[in-house]
Amino acid sequence: MSGPPPSPGLAPAERSQAAQCSSRCSQQGDSIPSPGPWVRGWKRVLSGVETTLSGLEQLWAQRKRRFPDLGPWEPALLPSEKSLTEWPVPKLVSLFLPEFPVRPPQGQQQLKNSLCLPCVPPQVLGFVAKGSFGTVLKVLDCGLGALLAVKVVPKVEVLQRDSLRQCKEEVSIQRQVRHPFVSGLGGSWQGQRHLFTMYDYYSTGDLHSLWATVGCFSEASVSLFAAELALGVGYLHDLGIVHRDLKMENILLDERGHLKLTDFGLSRHLPQGERAYTICGTLQYMAPEVLRGGPYNHVADWWSLGILLFALAAGKFPLQAEKDHVAMLASVTRCNYEVPASLSQGLSLLLRELLCHDPFHRLRHLYHFQAHPFFRGMAFDPELLQKQPVAFVLEARAVLPAPAEAVPFQDFDCDLISLPAHPCPA
Structure with a gap:
């Protein structure tokens, strides 16, 4: 079975990476393998490991003093989530539902392919933008040969800034819009400590x-x-x-x-x-x-x-x-x-x-x-x-710097400690 064609928006180096990924998928056939390191790599991303819960614990303690009926902090599965995730879910997760489900929606083909196909894991190519509230990453999905932009926001920052309502409003609005000149939402989900939103990646920049x-x-x-x-x-x-x-x-x-x-x-x-x-x-x-x-x-x-x-x-x-x-x-x-x-x-x-x-x-x-x-x-x-x-826009692309070196996704830390400190060229 031949792999999917690379996205036309990819740069030559990225197109080569995508072709290699698709080739590996073809050689290994259609069967679904047992979970390997690349599966664990995605699970690490989705659950936001290697970060501390101390900030969330402190916030939960503050809220519990104001609202005694909140219950204990101990991780516990919500009844509706038992079939959706393998890791214990803190009750705090419910604050971000339903805009941020506990794992990528089943309908998101990019992530479904990444989790199911016998292929190398997606790769973080670098930063798109890093601000005071969340970081946007440029990600190559090897299964589809497509570029994605993934925004990662620590939950603790959302609660510390009391911006939960605005955070949910942003996702609600982007799910609603469908217009040629407005960027839509590719998907949203949450790990134990981070919120993730996915968008199409536009290689020409801003x-x-x-x-x-x-x-x-x-x-x-x-x-x-x-x-x-x-x-x-x-x-x-x-x-x-x-x-x-x-x-x-x-x-x-x-x-x-x-x-x-x-x-x-x-x-x-x-x-x-x-x-x-x-x-x-x-x-x-x-x-x-x-x-x-x-x-x-x-x-x-x-x-x-x-x-x-x-x-x-x-x-x-x-x-x-x-x-x-x-x-x-x-x-x-x-x-x-x-x-x-x-x-x-x-x-x-x-x-x-x-x-x-x-x-x-x-x-x-x-x-x-x-x-x-x-x-x-x-x-x-x-x-x-x-x-x-737009001819002059395409001509201007030639003077942009070369893309940053890829970083394996299974080595990705949600706190972005190990990645380059400079933005990734668009």
């Missing part, structure tokens, strides 16, 4: 890296990316979702150079007519009504889009980030956002309408974009927009 490489974008490129983002953001708003962190770093580029809006860590469901008051996002992109602490709604995302397009077209941000939201609000209030004279009249008008301080007069509906002079002749149709690859 929009900020591209911007830092090429500088100012042509107006034709700005119009294409603006149309794709308008469609994606408009789709989210139609579902009652406000993103709240629209920025270049949260926009990925697929293998053909088109956009994928991602990172819903600050997003929330906000039904039409309701208002939010939480000050959150990235200072340089935050709308004035958000910096003031609300009330605000979905229209705040369009301000962020205006900041993003300004930076793409001008090669710089209209304002530098301040030390806190109070100083940023003062700076935003003083600025009138004069666009460079080199920009066309249509683009200047678009930026002024997006960067309107009054949210009631801000450009905020998809039909406003469709009828705007800057988009004259532009078809707001995802299929047509994606028909041709």
